[in-house]
Amino acid sequence: MTANISLPPVAEQSSPSHGHGERRWQDYFTFNTDHKVIGIQYMVMSFFFYLVGGLLAEGIRTELATPDPDLVDPALYNSMFTMHATIMIFLWIVPAGTGAFANYLIPLMIGARDMAFPKLNAVAFWMLPPAGVMLIGSFYFGTAQAGWTSYPPLSLTTGKVGEAIWIFSLLLGGTSSILGGINFMTTILKMRVPSMGMMQMPLFCWAMIATSALILIATPILAGALILLSFDLLAGTAFFNPTGGGHPVVYQHMFWFYSHPAVYIMVLPFFGIISEVIPIHSRKPIFGYGAIAYSSLAISFLGLIVWAHHMFTSGTPAWLRMFFMITTMIIAVPTGIKVFGWLATMWGGKISLNSPMLFAMGFLSTFVVGGISGVMLAAVPFDIHVHDTYFVVAHLHYVLFGGSVFGIFTGIYHWYPKAIGRMYSEFWGRVHFVMTFVGFNVTFLPMHILGLQGMPRRIAMYAPEFQTLNQVCTWGSYLLAVSTVPFLVNALWCWFKGEKAPDNPWNALTFEWMTSSPPEIENFEVLPVLTTGPYDYGVEEEEHLATIAS
């Protein structure tokens, strides 16, 4: 790694308004351009939407406690699952991963004072609250009901206003995402401290390069699909409407060309977070830095050529299904490389079972299950049987909840002391973990069986023989709901009353720990210089032991 560099004091041209000021709480409610403020704005906003989406989920599960559609009428049920998925994906996981963590961490990790385009960053954030408010508000007019995939012609028949709001919100969210991607790419590629080469970057930055590439290439295709869809909806064209000579399958291709990469947009940032957290709390260097970095890029690339695995039953010709089956299975390879890298990092390490590490381990175990069911689904003959059943629901929740949401909590606990300047309560963090982990598995594990038995998804009623397992799922979901209470209490209580956090509570080596907690307004008094690799943990300790032994 880089040799020690001694840095003569650097004269800074600091204007009086900058520097050591404190943040006021009002800053968090305004158009502020500080990446740390924006990061926290993203986090708090997306967590709010997590609660909204969660409420909808509990409604869905309560309805499904009995086979009959008795709690809500089927149309409202459609609204609920459509809004649940849309909110969870576009207003919780995407903004939390690519908004909150990326904004907060990237400049700190690479030794920059802010993002490349701070104003653009704030603009990107402020597009999301209106999108969310419109989506929630659309319950007033009758929401979109065609699921988060919004396939035409179904989506053209279920109420114009709700669908139009849905399209417009997603266009806003997509634009916000693209502006974010521009910022992350530019910042990571161009604003690292000069002593940090690409191969000395924290792995989170590699993950964000891969994510941003996907955002820039794939999100616009969704925008294109939505623009055409809105013409069909509002102007009476027939791009996707078979009655007018259009082709619904073209929409599916465009939608999935975005939405498969989108699942990696939703999980790659958390791959990055896991790569940060595991070495620190195992006190060992990361195993296979290069392999983990490059596998992110491989996932990005492969992620762009697997989309039609969502369309095996859409009349896709056999040779095309074969192609997409093979590419889909191949994508498990770079994903597996990462998993082995993380496990090998933990192997023989001094693991501390604190909240971030527990959630990271929860991430590993559940994400692997989701990855395996993904490979099962990639097999065309199997997929034809379980497509649109609860097996797919189980798969996607193992990767999106077991992966992304566990990843979010990993990151929140790990960087809480840095961002808030106070320690969270370890006890309640562990309680939160146990409840989440148990609740999650009780909710979603039985769905595999339900799917294999043929229970279709997105329907308010089901055959009576599925009731027992459905009730298990419903009870699990209540536990999951309750599990947010210890988290919220812990996070809010310690925000004001927690023990003061030291600058570097985890003895970590990346730059964000080299400044005060919370970091000052422009991040660093003097820009840091790289003296070790980002993950050189336990190295001195070993040398130390070796000296004692001799």
Add this chain to the structure above:
Amino acid sequence: MQGSIDNKNQSIQISGTAESVAVAHGHEEHPDLRIFGLFMFLVAESALFIGLFVAYLTFRAVAPVWPPEGTPKLELLLPGINTVILISSSLVIHQADSAIKKNDVAGLRKWFGITALMGVVFLCGQVYEYMHLEFGLRTNLFASTFYVLTGFHGLHVLVGVMLMLAVLWRSIKSADHYSSTSHFGVEAAEIYWHFVDVIWIILFILLYLL
């Protein structure tokens, strides 16, 4: 795009070697990231257009007859002239760039004015064409894609014209706003204009010639 950039971000430039530490770069000296950001933005824009083009080609590929029977033939004369205007405007706008690199603000104004005018002529031509076409947005799949693609491109032309007008306005408001060393706005408008131009060429080939 971004109006101003916090120049403190790069106020410190430390060269890579261990001993030499160079400090104090003025705002003009260090690389301005806005152009890089603009290129990232254009990557996304290209993806958007490519998506729409591929959708068009797919519609076309699966149709038994294309354009669907009964679609009136497109006139080539007017759009042909429009194409020539747009392509040559790319050469004109480049003169503005050369001018400002020589600190010639009057030249910048002149060439930007001409380019903007050419853009406006292009837009008027397009509106004229729309008004005289014998098919409407809803006539058939070809007609719909025709209007959406050209209309969406036209919107980009409009944005380009407005960018140029903004540059013009700024350079008229204060004569030293743009100089040979600092002219991001000029460059950005030019790059964007070239982009819009390239998109049009592809569009023209796809819709009119193929």
